[in-house]
Amino acid sequence: MHIGRYLGFLLIVWGSVLAATAASQNFSQLAAMRFLLGFSEAGVYPCLILLVSTMYRRSEQTMRLGAFWLCNGISLAIGGVISYGIGHLHDVAGLRGWQWLMLILGCVTVLVGTITFFFLIDDPRSLRWHHNAEEQILVEERIRDNAVVRNSKVNYDHIREALREPRFWCFCLISFLANMQNGALTTYSATITAGFGFDKFQAIILQAPTGLVDCLYILVAAYVSQRTGQTIYVGCVCLLGTATGLLLLELIPVDRLKLIGLYFCWGYAAAYVMLIASVSSNVSGYTKKIFYNGMSMIFYTAGNFVGPFLMMSSRKHFLGGMIGYIVADFLAIGLFLYARWGMVKVNRKRLADPAPEPTNVEDDLTDVQDHNFIYRM
Template sequence: MKDNAVENQIEEGHYKISTTSADIDDHDANSIKGSGKTRKFVYTPDEKRLLRKINFATVPFICAIVFLQYLDKVALNFSAVMGLYEDTNLNGAEFSWLGSVFYLGYLLFQVPGQYFIQRFPMSKYLGTCLVLWGAVLACTALATNFSQLMVLRFLQGFFEASAYPCIQLLISTIYRRSEQVILFGILMMSNNFGISIGGLIGFGFLNLDGVHGLSGWRWCMIILGSATGIVGILTFIFLPDTAKSRWYRLTPKEVSIVQDRMRDNKVVQNKVIKFDHIWEALRESRFYCYVLICYLVHIINGCTSIFSTSIIKDMGFSNMESILLNIPSGFSAMILVLITVYCSRRFNENNYVGALACVVSFTGVLLLTVLPRGGAMLAGIFLVTTNPASAIVLSVISNNVNGYTKKVFYNAAYLVAYCLGNFTGPLMMRPEQAPRYLGGMSGFMTAALASAVLFLYGRWTYVSDNRYRRHLKATEKLPSPIESGELVDLTDRQNLEFLYRP
């Protein structure tokens, strides 16, 4: 942004003088040149109104899709105590495979999925996938054996793979960089709300057992699948999928504000796949760092999303109590996410907060391992039900990866690691090690500590790069900016004026 544009914004009240470095967002540093003083971004009344319109039209879709995506995925968790084993003659090892094969389908969809997301309108693509996975989930009620369940779980994972990359890209495109961690926190909390409300829903399905001759787990699949299909139709028609979507009903003045917001988040939507962006990502050490963090974090998630009800039951609780105790675990997870998002915003830190979240997960697994068998072990479940570090990884990628193809590729790699982690996690829960699962728990603790160390390494790379870029600016060695009224699809490596959010 040019200096005169900044001065105009200062006059309008967009920025104010700030005296503490902790208050400075990196997008401020990218927008303001010169004086040595720091100015903190402040919303104008017009942008506040615009943001309310954006939130009103977008956030309900994000919450509903993520909530249903999680609830549909873990419907198998509740089904374990609602007659699934008896109706389909499952054993413990086969149940673990049902948890893992979902992520095999999720993984295989990533290559075509990333092509579709860049080539087709997001609302049409995502809405279609929602309808398809809702239909597959409803058809799961017809399964009578392990083979049929395996095929249906694979197809469910295949179509559900569209949800996260679409939503991640939507948030990166529409919201300012400083706003994105809040949106990713909302995404995680929608997941956790699925855990909480899922307990109540599971209790309701348990009471449907025998109605019209169907087991409770079959009603679970039919009702959730139908709800997902309805949301898919609404998404296809009404989801705002660009920063200037007609559903925002932008005024001419709001269009100019949207332009400024797009300059802030540096996302320029582009239907052309740029292979140099992919090659650039593959040469970055932190690409592998955050992919590995995602894998390690979701090893634990793969266990808790499928086995939490079974672990609680092994503590000595009844089927009904095991389902209902998912409610407080979901709310505890929401509290952890809130704390994580608050700390990230308050201290303008991503990676330190991510490392701390991994230590909390380590503590939860440790408590499950060492506490006496019984209700006290719930403390471990409450700490490990979710790992808020997932929201931090998403925020890091969204804030610091520029170039549309590069961002799509990073998101695809994140989801590949997400799939592999969730695939691996259930298989580490060996039936012969029940109820303590000491082998699996040892692996989960190692994964949590390794993730914390990787977060610290990632932060070091960002701080080093920012130091180098500030030195170039101070010595006036930065390349001349591209003089154009249009936003240019540059990567974070190509745009040396860009500063990372560590």
């Protein structure tokens, strides 16, 4: 199945499950629907990452991936406002506010999925582009640059090679560590805000700035990475920003001013964008790239699952959880730098002793097998 069709199908299922969640009558039903929601959602990000890595040059991918995650920040910013408004639809047509929220967002998602299924062009060589001869030359050059040619065969040698790489495990662990706080902050952000002396609806509306800060982090990170060519260093700085926010959240003495620290915490999202950009531009071989992306998403999900359990509600301002996330951020920074060091070392060897012949991208070589492949830092 084409990526565009598969992505559209996932979005339609996702929206349908979300809308159907409004019919839940108890916790068991809600939990079951939430499981199905996660099941349909899980494949969306890998599809988007694969689309970017096959449609754009390596030098262009960071900005495009940043655009996807920027939309997360925008939705977080306007989602709080929308939720605030829909929350006042209580008992309209016999439905509660949260049921209206599920129905409205679910129907919109189904609409987007339908458009995606029929109209998304997912192949640079697609005849729907109507390329002329000169444009076709540019397309082939783009394909050679991103070193990805799609095929339907699973190459198990690519998977075995990935599992032997320290970089693979570094990236997986970074995905886990950096997103522990994502699961926690997404779940507890309104609760933390309410603990600063705000009422329920004020706490909801005050989530809007978190989305704006998220967008700002991603915009700045993507821009700096694009201009400097430094992806991993930018990711490290974003994680330092997150750790600083967590410290401020605990150290600022005035409760309402602690919002400053809470807003600073969202740098981990930009760091994750830098991670997937590094995977996208530094892993070649179609099966290997898919495996990297898939495993990164599994560790991303695991981090989101484990993170909320660190929140110690019995302690003031969730101190235990905050300390855990700070430690996780610094561990992720160390892993980032170690992975970068390994790629720099390989680049030096390849530049000192270049391969005698150009690579044929149709051979589907991995970044380890292709001695012409130079990692982007």
